[in-house]
Amino acid sequence: MTERILIFDTTLRDGEQSPGYSMNTKEKLELARQLMRLGVDMMEAGFPIASQDDFEAVRAIARAVRGGPIVAGLARAKDVDIDRAWEALMHAERPRIHTFIATSEIHIKYKLKSTQEEVLEATVAAVKRAKGYTEDVEFSAEDAHRTDQDYLCRVIEAAIKAGATTINIPDTVGYGLPWEFGDRIRDLMNRVPGIERVIVSAHCHNDLGLAVANSLEAVRAGARQVECTVNGIGERAGNAALEEIVMAVRTRKDFMRFDTSIRTEEIYRTSKLLQSITGVSVQPNKAIVGANAFAHEAGIHQHGVLQTPLTYEIMTPESVGVSRSQLVLGKHSGRHAFKKRLEELGLALEEEELNKAFVRFKALCDRKKEVFDEDLLALVEGELTLADRGYVLEHLQFTSGTNIIPTATVRLRYNDEAFQESGCGDGPVDAAYKAIDLISKIPGRLLEYNLRAITGGKDAVGDVTVVIEADGKRLVGRGSSTDVIEASVRAYLNAVNKLVASQGDGKRAETDGR
Ligand code: KIV
Ligand code: ZN
Numbered sequence: 001m002t003e004r005i006l007i008f009d010t011t012l013r014d015g016e017q018s019p020g021y022s023m024n025t026k027e028k029l030e031l032a033r034q035l036m037r038l039g040v041d042m043m044e045a046g047f048p049i050a051s052q053d054d055f056e057a058v059r060a061i062a063r064a065v066r067g068g069p070i071v072a073g074l075a076r077a078k079d080v081d082i083d084r085a086w087e088a089l090m091h092a093e094r095p096r097i098h099t100f101i102a103t104s105e106i107h108i109k110y111k112l113k114s115t116q117e118e119v120l121e122a123t124v125a126a127v128k129r130a131k132g133y134t135e136d137v138e139f140s141a142e143d144a145h146r147t148d149q150d151y152l153c154r155v156i157e158a159a160i161k162a163g164a165t166t167i168n169i170p171d172t173v174g175y176g177l178p179w180e181f182g183d184r185i186r187d188l189m190n191r192v193p194g195i196e197r198v199i200v201s202a203h204c205h206n207d208l209g210l211a212v213a214n215s216l217e218a219v220r221a222g223a224r225q226v227e228c229t230v231n232g233i234g235e236r237a238g239n240a241a242l243e244e245i246v247m248a249v250r251t252r253k254d255f256m257r258f259d260t261s262i263r264t265e266e267i268y269r270t271s272k273l274l275q276s277i278t279g280v281s282v283q284p285n286k287a288i289v290g291a292n293a294f295a296h297e298a299g300i301h302q303h304g305v306l307q308t309p310l311t312y313e314i315m316t317p318e319s320v321g322v323s324r325s326q327l328v329l330g331k332h333s334g335r336h337a338f339k340k341r342l343e344e345l346g347l348a349l350e351e352e353e354l355n356k357a358f359v360r361f362k363a364l365c366d367r368k369k370e371v372f373d374e375d376l377l378a379l380v381e382g383e384l385t386l387a388d389r390g391y392v393l394e395h396l397q398f399t400s401g402t403n404i405i406p407t408a409t410v411r412l413r414y415n416d417e418a419f420q421e422s423g424c425g426d427g428p429v430d431a432a433y434k435a436i437d438l439i440s441k442i443p444g445r446l447l448e449y450n451l452r453a454i455t456g457g458k459d460a461v462g463d464v465t466v467v468i469e470a471d472g473k474r475l476v477g478r479g480s481s482t483d484v485i486e487a488s489v490r491a492y493l494n495a496v497n498k499l500v501a502s503q504g505d506g507k508r509a510e511t512d513g514r
Pocket of ligand 1: 014100140141142143168170171172173203205
């Protein structure tokens with residue numbers, strides 16, 4: 001009989017807390033909605049005590065998620081943390097408080113400056129307090145894999161007696177080897193009284209590149225929940241990658257009699273959405289979601305795949321939501337066909353978003369003969385990640401060449417006013433960014449710039465992601481166009497607009513409009 005492995009996604013907590021991956025509440029909500037479509041069993045929405053922003057995000061997600069996953073909030077084994085977590089989670093349909101404390105000798109001695117007995121007491125008190133708020137309580141023994149096994153058994157037994165319903169065993173520093181981590185879980189399953197009443201979970205970090213292997217070994221040893229992140233993002237080398245665990249379980253059903261609730265066709269889109277929100281791309285050879293994961297360059301491979309895909313493909317691209325590029329729409333396609341195709345791609349847009357996206361689609365058709373699914377996704381994701389308020393590009397003109405100083409003139413609309421400025425720079429992109437800075441009065445420092453062609457061909461759409469620092473904040477912007485300078489300008493404006501939106505009142509800095 002096939003048993004179910006519960007997928008606990010912690011992209012919004014363990015993933016988001018690592019440098020370069022921070023998201024604002026709107027972005028977290030967007031990702032949370034996609035995680036629902038993906039079909040995760042639980043999503044850890046954040047660490048409410050960590051900051052006001054974290055608290056707001058967990059509360060917003062708790063309110064928004066309906067008819068699906070459990071929403072978890074993290075709390076140290078402290079009353080204030082647990083109370084705050086509950087405040088954020090109380091409106092969730094299915095709330096879970098996830099409380100943790102470190103149990104390894106090194107953590108107890110140097111980080112907590114405490115003793116084993118005190119940690120044991122704090123565990124019981126924390127679980128009981130959380131239990132006072134909700135039935136669903138998860139307890140994690142941080143750095144469990146480097147914890148003395150006898151002591152770990154005592155802590156877990158106490159947590160179960162206090163009411164924990166899920167016991168999580170983290171390999172916090174990614175130190176474990178697969179068979180070693182599996183043996184540890186197996187031993188706990190055999191030794192801890194009451195463990196058969198709870199779900200045992202594995203939470204593996206990837207410092208030695210073994211997070212997925214360790215998680216699978218944990219499952220083999222009796223764990224029935226795995227904690228993971230989209231694209232494997234997370235502290236240092238990251239967490240176990242959700243897509244790799246899910247596809248390993250599905251592809252090797254002959255060896256693992258398990259399944260998950262994940263709609264695998266949503267995997268690629270979820271991965272892309274995360275990349276577009278954070279501005280951090282996965283490496284091309286990343287398993288399952290990397291650009292090369294289904295590319296067959298070598299002639300002998302291509303030949304084999306054309307004959308019978310199974311020669312070199314152990315899973316189909318379609319099974320994870322990667323479409324073999326197909327021509328879908330063109331110049332003569334109407335709004336209805338456009339809407340229908342988006343729905344087929346899983347994108348249900350609000351009326352206003354749809355109208356804006358359709359205008360961009362028509363403009364794209366004027367410049368590009370063939371429009372592929374990937375083009376549509378880029379075009380629409382651009383709309384979805386667009387800030388609510390801010391500057392709209394009306395006009396862009398630039399000159400550049402080998403022996404002239406590159407200059408750019410940009411005209412932007414802000415509400416009903418138009419603003420125009422010119423700038424010179426090292427190149428047309430630099431010149432255009434300077435002109436935008438003059439208009440917005442928000443000097444942004446460009447930290448990262450990435451350009452990629454979405455599909456093949458000389459008329460391919462260029463997709464630009466920028467990371468800028470402005471007003472003490474790190475902002476990610478994305479833009480696409482068949483013209484790479486325009487895509488660059490759109491990406492920069494997208495980032496500037498996020499800052500404008502976060503400043504709340506929607507007012508632009510004082511300047512003379514023209
Ligand atoms: O890695 C870890 O130990 C954690 C816990 C808080 C579960 O993230
Ligand atoms: Zn972790």
